[in-house]
Amino acid sequence: MDVTIQSNDVDRFIRGLLLYYDVIAPVARDGRFVFERIDDPSMASLKYDTTLLPPIKWIYPNNEILLEFDLKDITKTEVVAQSRKQVLTFVHPCDINAINLMDEVLAEEPSDVNYLTRRQSTLIIGYECLGPCRENILCFDKGYHIAYRGFDLFFTDIGGRYYVHVATDAGRAMVEGDGIFKKAAYDDWKDLMRARAERKKGFNKKAVEGDIGMLSHFLKEAYNADEIWEAEGRKCLSCGACIIVCPTCYCFDAVDEVCPDMEKGVRYRRWDGCQLRGFCKVAGGENFRKSAAERVRHRVFKKEVYLKKRFGRSGCVGCGRCIDSCIAKISIIDIFNRVMERARRNV
Amino acid sequence: MKPKIGVFSFTSCEGCQLQILNLEDELPILLGQIEFVNFREAMSEKGEDYEIAFIEGSITRESEIEELKKIREKARILIAFGACAHLGGVNNLKNFHPQGSWLPSVYGRTDLFSDTIPTKRVKDVVPVEFVIPGCPIDKKEFLRFIQGLLLNIQPRLPDFPVCVECRSKGNICLVEEGKWCLGSVTRAGCDAICPTYREACAGCRGFVEEANIESLCNILMQNGLSKEEIRDKFRLFNGLEPIDL
Numbered sequence: 236m237d238v239t240i241q242s243n244d245v246d247r248f249i250r251g252l253l254l255y256y257d258v259i260a261p262v263a264r265d266g267r268f269v270f271e272r273i274d275d276p277s278m279a280s281l282k283y284d285t286t287l288l289p290p291i292k293w294i295y296p297n298n299e300i301l302l303e304f305d306l307k308d309i310t311k312t313e314v315v316a317q318s319r320k321q322v323l324t325f326v327h328p329c330d331i332n333a334i335n336l337m338d339e340v341l342a343e344e345p346s347d348v349n350y351l352t353r354r355q356s357t358l359i360i361g362y363e364c365l366g367p368c369r370e371n372i373l374c375f376d377k378g379y380h381i382a383y384r385g386f387d388l389f390f391t392d393i394g395g396r397y398y399v400h401v402a403t404d405a406g407r408a409m410v411e412g413d414g415i416f417k418k419a420a421y422d423d424w425k426d427l428m429r430a431r432a433e434r435k436k437g438f439n440k441k442a443v444e445g446d447i448g449m450l451s452h453f454l455k456e457a458y459n460a461d462e463i464w465e466a467e468g469r470k471c472l473s474c475g476a477c478i479i480v481c482p483t484c485y486c487f488d489a490v491d492e493v494c495p496d497m498e499k500g501v502r503y504r505r506w507d508g509c510q511l512r513g514f515c516k517v518a519g520g521e522n523f524r525k526s527a528a529e530r531v532r533h534r535v536f537k538k539e540v541y542l543k544k545r546f547g548r549s550g551c552v553g554c555g556r557c558i559d560s561c562i563a564k565i566s567i568i569d570i571f572n573r574v575m576e577r578a579r580r581n582v
Numbered sequence: 583m584k585p586k587i588g589v590f591s592f593t594s595c596e597g598c599q600l601q602i603l604n605l606e607d608e609l610p611i612l613l614g615q616i617e618f619v620n621f622r623e624a625m626s627e628k629g630e631d632y633e634i635a636f637i638e639g640s641i642t643r644e645s646e647i648e649e650l651k652k653i654r655e656k657a658r659i660l661i662a663f664g665a666c667a668h669l670g671g672v673n674n675l676k677n678f679h680p681q682g683s684w685l686p687s688v689y690g691r692t693d694l695f696s697d698t699i700p701t702k703r704v705k706d707v708v709p710v711e712f713v714i715p716g717c718p719i720d721k722k723e724f725l726r727f728i729q730g731l732l733l734n735i736q737p738r739l740p741d742f743p744v745c746v747e748c749r750s751k752g753n754i755c756l757v758e759e760g761k762w763c764l765g766s767v768t769r770a771g772c773d774a775i776c777p778t779y780r781e782a783c784a785g786c787r788g789f790v791e792e793a794n795i796e797s798l799c800n801i802l803m804q805n806g807l808s809k810e811e812i813r814d815k816f817r818l819f820n821g822l823e824p825i826d827l
Contacts (some may be wrong), residue, residue, distance in 0.1 A: 269752045288752045297750045306733075472794045474745035474766040476755070493729050495608040497615065506750055512791060513741040527794070560749065562757040562766065562801050 249276035284368035289482035325362035328382035333482030361386035366437025374553035393426035468528025477557035478508030588620035588632030592639030598664035665717035717786035748774035767793035
């Protein structure tokens with residue numbers, strides 16, 4: 236079932252959602268956008284470019300508590316996995332595709348109870364991109380500019396109104412009842428097709444030259460290509476910006492915190508990742524990825540080789556956040572292009 | 583038996599001691615587990631039977647060297663807390679001017695503090711077991727340190743840079759905006775409080791291990807800062823650290 240909603244009725248729709256859910260929406264902040272919990276529809280921006288942090292962080296929050304323990308009796312340790320009902324609204328396809336991938340990655344045994352608990356109480360409203368939103372993106376190269384699943388509702392701007400694809404029962408429940416939504420008619424569908432034709436025109440420039448399907452293979456061949464990795468390593472600050480803003484980075488460190496009375500405590504997880512020096516430090520002080528060059532290479536391989544091998548698709552959804560956030564101007568697009576170029580040269 | 587603690591202050595603003603006192607909710611509970619025997623900002627008694635000494639401030643006068651050595655002799659564990667004790671703090675700025683040349687502009691006269699010497703970090707004078715960084719220290723970090731001590735767990739400082747905390751909060755990066763910030767080479771643990779309020783990280787918690795200073799300098803120069811300006815930014819807190827600019 237598909238429906239439509241007039242653009243100026245979206246506020247009423249969000250107001251309705253606010254009665255039942257925590258509503259997380261793109262909100263303008265100093266010229267950029269962030270996903271924030273809103274309490275008024277006017278806070279939400281439907282038209283926005285890639286947010287500073289991806290919406291998945293609302294399903295995988297920083298400093299989430301995993302355990303509560305009792306220092307006097309450690310057998311009283313309790314697993315904590317809670318979630319409020321929330322709707323992530325107006326999520327772009329790249330970010331939906333990232334959540335889809337994480338749904339698989341984190342469901343693998345041993346599954347991530349905290350993620351899955353939050354995911355189960357999260358509804359997702361997608362928002363179609365009809366053109367590139369920023370400069371440094373490669374979603375189009377990867378086909379991640381389109382989402383086929385992983386949402387309950389999916390909004391497409393068809394001029395003055397939105398075409399809303401209803402994908403799940405939970406989605407149906409959101410659009411039924413209060414008369415804001417109308418059943419989609421033939422003309423609406425025609426406008427949708429027109430918008431999608433425009434989308435094809437909008438997304439017309441590939442960021443990576445060559446056959447992206449071969450990238451994983453060419454990367455493996457370039458594992459020892461020091462002219463790429465050493466050069467990037469020299470620039471890299473190991474500041475971790477790229478791994479914090481990435482929608483498919485899910486590594487964490489577990490930290491214990493004890494109450495002032497030192498009777499009870501919690502174990503929480505803090506976002507962590509392979510670009511940080513301490514991440515690969517193990518007992519005894521050994522570090523198995525000592526240099527920034529090795530760490531940069533690992534990030535690229537994790538996204539484009541290891542996740543792909545295991546889950547059948549690239550772990551880089553092309554959102555470009557790592558590129559925008561790198562003050563040393565390390566660009567995964569640039570690295571991909573150099574790897575492709577190297578392959579062309581070596582043929 | 584409750585561990586006995588002494589808190590001592592050298593050249594500083596004493597704001598780090600104040601941070602301990604700012605643990606208003608936790609202190610009453612904490613005092614059931616530890617005993618302060620010497621803590622000038624908080625009490626009149628001056629006990630000498632401390633086994634753990636917290637040192638605030640840098641060493642900037644001849645007389646302070648002897649005082650600090652005496653404390654070191656008595657204390658089993660000595661902790662440098664706050665940027666002055668840890669790095670020399672802003673007091674290290676005087677080291678970059680001819681000795682004593684700043685006296686008239688600071689005090690209006692030159693006959694005060696005649697035993698002034700170039701600023702030293704606590705570790706330049708006595709061995710230090712542990713550091714609690716920051717200007718001022720984070721009171722929660724102090725609390726965690728005490729808890730670690732009581733639970734016999736080695737307290738762990740974050741070994742990652744401020745950017746991690748800053749980005750995790752969804753902040754807009756100051757360097758991305760063309761400004762300066764030292765967060766990418768500075769030890770986290772402050773919850774990126776300065777950049778969160780749109781103020782550059784000045785590096786008060788010291789550098790992370792293997793900080794890529796050279797890359798950051800190149801970036802800041804692209805943002806329009808001169809080498810001298812960058813050097814001055816580093817000097818504010820890290821002037822005594824070995825960096826080649």
